[in-house]
Amino acid sequence: MPNCFIDYYKTSGRHQLQAILFDVDGTIASGKRPLPHAAELIELLKKDKFPFFLLTNDSCNSPEIKSKGLRDIGIQIQPEDIVSCAHTLKNFIREKGWQNLNFFVNGSLGNPSYADLAEIKWSDNPEHIRTADAIIFGEGEYEWKFRLETIFNTLIAKPHVPCIVPNPDSYWPLSNGKGELGIGAGAQARFIFQLLREKGIEPTVFYLGKPYPTIYNYTAKILKKLVGPTLDIGKIAMIGDSLSSDIKGGNAVGMHTILVLSGITAKNQLENISPEMTPKQVFDSL
Ligand SMILES: [Mg+2]
Numbered sequence: 705m706p707n708c709f710i711d712y713y714k715t716s717g718r719h720q721l722q723a724i725l726f727d728v729d730g731t732i733a734s735g736k737r738p739l740p741h742a743a744e745l746i747e748l749l750k751k752d753k754f755p756f757f758l759l760t761n762d763s764c765n766s767p768e769i770k771s772k773g774l775r776d777i778g779i780q781i782q783p784e785d786i787v788s789c790a791h792t793l794k795n796f797i798r799e800k801g802w803q804n805l806n807f808f809v810n811g812s813l814g815n816p817s818y819a820d821l822a823e824i825k826w827s828d829n830p831e832h833i834r835t836a837d838a839i840i841f842g843e844g845e846y847e848w849k850f851r852l853e854t855i856f857n858t859l860i861a862k863p864h865v866p867c868i869v870p871n872p873d874s875y876w877p878l879s880n881g882k883g884e885l886g887i888g889a890g891a892q893a894r895f896i897f898q899l900l901r902e903k904g905i906e907p908t909v910f911y912l913g914k915p916y917p918t919i920y921n922y923t924a925k926i927l928k929k930l931v932g933p934t935l936d937i938g939k940i941a942m943i944g945d946s947l948s949s950d951i952k953g954g955n956a957v958g959m960h961t962i963l964v965l966s967g968i969t970a971k972n973q974l975e976n977i978s979p980e981m982t983p984k985q986v987f988d989s990l
Contacts, residue, residue, distance in 0.1 A: 706740075706988040706989060707986075707987050707988050708740070708741055708987055708988060708989055708990060709741070709745070709943065709962065709964065709987040709989070709990045710741045710744060710745045710748070710990055712985070712987070713745065713748070714748075717941075718752060718754060720939070721939050721940070721941050721960065722755070722927075722931055722934075722935055722936060722939040722940060723754070723755040723756060723757075723927045723930075723931060723935070723939070723940045723941070724749065724754070724755070724756040724940070724941045724943060725756070725757055725758075725759050725920075725923060725940060725941065725942045725943065725954075725959070726756065726757070726758045726759065726943050726944070727758075727759060727760075727914075727942075727943065727944030727945060727946065727949070727950045727967075728758050728759075728760050728762075728770075728774075729876075729877065729945075729967065730944070730945030730946070730964075730966060730967020730968050731943060731944050731945050731950075731964055731966065731967060731990065732746075732758065732774065732779060732781075732990070733774060733777060733779065734966070734967065735877065735879060736773075736776075736777055736879075737777065738774075738777045738778055738779055739964075739966045739967075739989055739990060740966065740989040740990060741989060741990040742779050742990050743778045743779045743780070745990050746779055746780055746781065747780060750780065755927055755930050755931055756785070757785060757786065757787045757923055757926070757927075758781060758785055758786045758787070759787050759914060759919060759920075759923060759942075760786060760787070760788050760789070761788075761789050761870075761871045761872065761873050761913035761914055761919075761949075762788060762789075762843075762871065763788055763789050763790035763813055763814065763818060763842060763843055763870040763871045763889065763913070764811075764812055764813065764814045764842065764843035764844045764871075765814060766783075766814050766815070766816060767783035767784070767785075767786040767788065768783045770783075770786055770788075771783045771785065771786055787919065787922070787923050787926070788818065788870075789870040789871050789872075789912045789913025789914070789918075789919050790813055790814070790818035790821075790822075790870040790871075790912070791818070791821070791922065792870070792912045792918050792919055792922040793813075793818055793819070793821070793822035793824075793840075793868070793870065793912065794821060794822040794823060794824075795922060795925075796868070796910070796912060796918060797822055797824060800866075802824075802837075802838060802866075803823070803824065804825075805824070805825070805837035805838050806825050806826070806827070806832070806835065806836050806837050806838075807819065807824050807825065807826040807827075807836060807837070807838050807839070807840055808826070808827060808828070808832050808833050808836035808838075808839050808840070808855075809826050809827070809828045809840045809842045810828070810839060810840065810841050810842055810846070810851055810852075810855060810892075811828070811841070811842035811843050811844045811845075811846045811851075811889065811892075812828065812842045812843060812844035812845075812846070813840065813842045813843075813870070814844075818870070819840065826840070828842070830850060830851050830854055833851065833854045833855055833858050834854065834857075834858050834861075836858075836865065837865065838865060838866045838867070838868060839855060839858075839859075839865060839866070839867050839868070840867075840868045840869075840870065841867065841868070841869045841870070841871075841889050841890075841892060841893040842870070842889065843871060843888075843889045848892070852892065852895070852896060855896055856896050856899055856900070859896065859900055859905065859907060860900070860903060860905065863900070863905045863906075863907065863908075864908060865908070866908045866909075866910065867893065867896075867897075867907055867908060867909045867910070868910050868912065869889065869890055869893045869909065869910065869911045869912065869913075870889070870912045870913055871888060871889040871890060871912075871913050872888075872889075872890035872911040872912075872913050872914070872915075872916060873888035873889065873890045873891075873913070873949075874887075874888050874890050874891040874894075875887055875888050875891060876888050890911070893909070897909060914944075914949045914950060914953045915948065915949045915950070915952045915953030915956065916953065917953070917956060917957050919953075920942070920953060920954065920956075920957040920959065921957060924937055924940065924957070927940060937957065937958045937959060938958055938959070938960055939960060940959045940960065941959065941960045941961075941962050942954030942959040942960070942961050942962065943962040943963075943964060943990070944962075944963070944964070944967075945963065945964050945965070945966060945967025945968050945969055946967065946968055946969065947963065947969055947973065947977060947981045947983075948981065950963075951963055951981055951982070951983045952980055952981050955980055955981070955982070956980065960984050960985075961983045961984050961985075962983055962984065962985045962986070962987065963983035963985070963986045963987070964986075964987050964988070964989050964990060965986065965987070965988050965989065966988070966989040966990070971986075974986065
């Protein structure tokens, strides 16, 4: 019989944990297919009024679009249940005191744009790259060569211009049904950073999404408002299918990490893994 998280939640999890954070792809759904028990578990959490969020490194699809995609396959997620790596932009920029900078957004941060949500002055017009005070690496369809070359040359001339990468992912599954991968925003950014390092320049880079702590700390702050001062970060479960993203990132901030084997990680990969990637619990699926 498969070992499922929902059975643990029903017996002891709902008493031992204070909140749950879910990865989406490979955990809740796989492309347009709901994963086992996801719909039932979300329904149960809503009935229990148990705090939870879906954490996504998608900085290009709005929570409205993303949640609709999940509702279309029977998982009752609402926009407010989703935290994107790009939601953290506003806080991050305020903490840095960069509210008055002019930002260039490479590609897109969605429509409506997360850059507007962050209340910053921004442009995605490549004519503004050379005059920008900071660069945000967005996603979506855009002509790469000219923009990436202009960013590269701008950073050679002005190496201290900060680069913000909401989505650090190297690649993501294309929905073409062939199991192929798309090149992610993180990989596009690192391509430029590698070229700069070859020129002896160390860029100033800030990653916001999983496995970096910004998105986890941002979500923990929201949870603290919901749960109150008794919130213990060790009682926030981070459930996901990726050791190097969900588990490593959750462990780094002291969350209770749970691996599900319904996505990219197979059981035999758990042998000889380093402590920072070791989950506290493992289930076959939700
Ligand atoms: Mg995943």
